[in-house]
Amino acid sequence: xxxxxxxxxxxxxxxxxxxxxxxxxxxDTPAVQRWPHRRLVVIRxxxxxxxxxxxxxxxxxxxPAARFPAPWPRGxxxxxxxxxxxxxxxxxxxxxxxxxxxxxxxxxRVRHSCWASSCLSIxxxxxxxxxxxxxxxxxxxxCWISADGSTVWAHVRTPLPGDVEPEYDEEWLVLDAVDGRIxxxxxxxxxxxxxxxxxxxxxxQMGLSVGEGQDGAPLRxxxxxxxxxxxTRIGDDDRCLVDVSPGGRRFLTIAHSGxxxxxxRLPDGAVTHEVAAHHRLPPHxxxxxxxxxxxFWGYECGFVDEGRVIASTRRRYGHPRHWLIDxxxxxxxxxxxxxxxxxxxxxxxxxxxxxxxxEKDRFGLLLWTL
Numbered sequence: 221x222x223x224x225x226x227x228x229x230x231x232x233x234x235x236x237x238x239x240x241x242x243x244x245x246x247x248d249t250p251a252v253q254r255w256p257h258r259r260l261v262v263i264r265x266x267x268x269x270x271x272x273x274x275x276x277x278x279x280x281x282x283x284p285a286a287r288f289p290a291p292w293p294r295g296x297x298x299x300x301x302x303x304x305x306x307x308x309x310x311x312x313x314x315x316x317x318x319x320x321x322x323x324x325x326x327x328x329r330v331r332h333s334c335w336a337s338s339c340l341s342i343x344x345x346x347x348x349x350x351x352x353x354x355x356x357x358x359x360x361x362x363c364w365i366s367a368d369g370s371t372v373w374a375h376v377r378t379p380l381p382g383d384v385e386p387e388y389d390e391e392w393l394v395l396d397a398v399d400g401r402i403x404x405x406x407x408x409x410x411x412x413x414x415x416x417x418x419x420x421x422x423x424x425q426m427g428l429s430v431g432e433g434q435d436g437a438p439l440r441x442x443x444x445x446x447x448x449x450x451x452t453r454i455g456d457d458d459r460c461l462v463d464v465s466p467g468g469r470r471f472l473t474i475a476h477s478g479x480x481x482x483x484x485r486l487p488d489g490a491v492t493h494e495v496a497a498h499h500r501l502p503p504h505x506x507x508x509x510x511x512x513x514x515x516f517w518g519y520e521c522g523f524v525d526e527g528r529v530i531a532s533t534r535r536r537y538g539h540p541r542h543w544l545i546d547x548x549x550x551x552x553x554x555x556x557x558x559x560x561x562x563x564x565x566x567x568x569x570x571x572x573x574x575x576x577x578x579e580k581d582r583f584g585l586l587l588w589t590l
Contacts, residue, residue, distance in 0.1 A: 221554030223544055225588040228573065232584045233261055233272050235282040248294065249582045252567045252575065255367040256421045256466070258304040259569055260285070261585065266294045269309050271302045274569075278587070291318045291326075292346040298335070298360035298375075299416050305369045308397060312363045314355060315343035317374050319400060328400030332376040333388065335359045340388070342381055361390075364417035364426060365397060371444065372397050373426045375408065375415045392428060392451055394444045404449030410438045418461050420486075421468040429461035437476040441489060454489035463522035463529075466570035470547055472529055474519050481517055481531055483547050493550020495531075522568030523547070524590075530556065530566045530574050540564040562586060 233250055248264045252274075259274040273285040286302065288309035298312035308327065311318040314335045319327040334341050336349070336358040349355040363374040372395040379386035380402075390412060394404040410430040418427040428440040436457040443450045459473035459482065470492075471484050483493045518540065521531035527547055534540040542556040561579035568574045578584040 223554050223556045223590060225556055225558060225590055227559070227586060228589055229278050229587040230584065231277050231282060232581070233263060233277070233282065234270065234284075234583070246294075247583075250577070250585060252569065253302055254569060255304045255419060257367075260302055260304075260306075261575075262300075262302055263583075264290070264294050264300060266290070269300055269302065269311070271306060271309075273306075286322055288320045288322075289324045291320070292350075296346065296350075296358075298414065299362035301362075301364045301372070301417070303365045303369045303397065304367060308365065308369070310363045310365060310372050310374070312361050312374065313346065314349070314358050314360075315341075315346070317363060317372070317376070317395070317400070319372070319397075327398075330374075330376075330393075330395065330400050330402070331381050333378055333380070335361060335377050342379075359412050360414040361412065362415045362417055362428075364419055366423035366426070367419060367421060368423040370397055370423060371395065371403065372400075373417055373428075373442065375412070375417070375428055375430070390430075392440065392442055392449065394442075394449050404444060404447075406442075406449045406451045408438070408440055408451065409453070410440075411435070418464055418471070420464050421466065425468075427461045427464060427471060431460070432457075439473065439489075452489070454484070455491075460519055462519060463568060465523045465526050465547070467526045469526070470523075472522065474517055474521070479516060481521065481529070481545065483529075483550055493547075495545055495550050495552065518565050520565030520567065522566070522574070523570050524568050524574055525570065525572050528553070530568050532565055534564065542566055558588075560586075 250261050253260045261272040263270045269288045270284045271286045286306040300311045302309050307322050309320050317330045321327045336355045338354045361375040374393045378389045378391045390408045390410050391405050412430045413433045415430045424444045426442045430438045437460045438457040439454045439461050441452045458476045464471045473482050481495045482491045515533040518532040524530050529545040532540045532542050544553040562576040566574045573589045576586050
């Protein structure tokens with residue numbers, strides 16, 4: 221079946237971003253951070269983090285809803301987070317978590333062991349190691365701020381300053397967003413090259429996906445009851461967590477090999493459906509005659525709504541294609557065919573809509589619905 225989506229809106233972020241090849245070298249591709257009551261488009265530039273409220277963008281206001289000065293250059297840290305209340309940004313760095321308020325002032329910081337693989341130090345500032353060869357390509361952690369803005373979840377390398385019995389490990393921290401106090405901590409049992417958080421609609425739950433390069437992709441599920449942090453291992457360290465459904469009853473993963481999405485149920489994380497691409501999708505129209513028809517699923521996908529997922533496949537040749545998947549049966553419903561060229565990966569918003577960027581303009585965003 222073919223689905224032709226309807227274009228609801230188009231806009232650029234930043235609105236004044238020059239259409240020149242070197243601009244992407246100074247800013248990351250726009251990313252979506254969403255909670256049940258807020259959807260932000262976030263861009264990390266070399267010297268700041270910009271947050272755009274999607275509803276304001278749709279109303280024609282293309283000014284950043286908040287901007288936060290960065291404590292270290294883009295690429296020198298992990299994945300950063302903005303509060304849904306837009307009053308705080310937390311930067312995940314090589315040596316510390318750095319929380320900045322809406323006025324650009326440092327609210328708090330928490331130092332941790334350095335993410336550089338050859339370094340065992342606990343640094344006091346970025347300037348201690350800036351430009352050194354051993355810190356150019358570090359492993360990376362990540363952070364996220366809960367749906368109610370009260371807690372920060374962070375994946376860091378330990379020990380932390382003041383640990384009585386220092387032990388080299390990776391831990392998941394839950395911190396008070398107001399003052400940075402560590403409320404709970406637990407080992408993740410991982411060896412990260414990088415990580416990212418996927419939020420649950422409930423503030424007391426969070427997903428953590430850890431990339432270990434070719435060694436695997438551990439998935440951890442965290443629950444914070446206000447007193448204790450409980451971390452559950454899900455699967456066999458071979459699935460990347462990519463999204464949680466808007467109702468919080470399911471989550472979506474992609475196999476570490478990129479070959480198979482799966483729908484999981486909550487609270488136990490069990491797989492309810494696996495979605496195989498082989499022998500189910502029609503051949504790519506640009507495929508050479510007789511070529512092996514092997515599909516790979518993109519890691520950027522998500523829930524259009526509680527009942528449908530949008531995902532992309534790609535091959536060695538031809539433009540990536542987008543597909544709708546039924547979450548109740550795990551079946552591919554059909555292909556999404558756009559009236560214009562779009563980017564490789566969709567950014568699902570959970571409310572029946574999703575974003576793509578233009579084919580040649582990563583900062584030009586298009587909002588679609590069925």
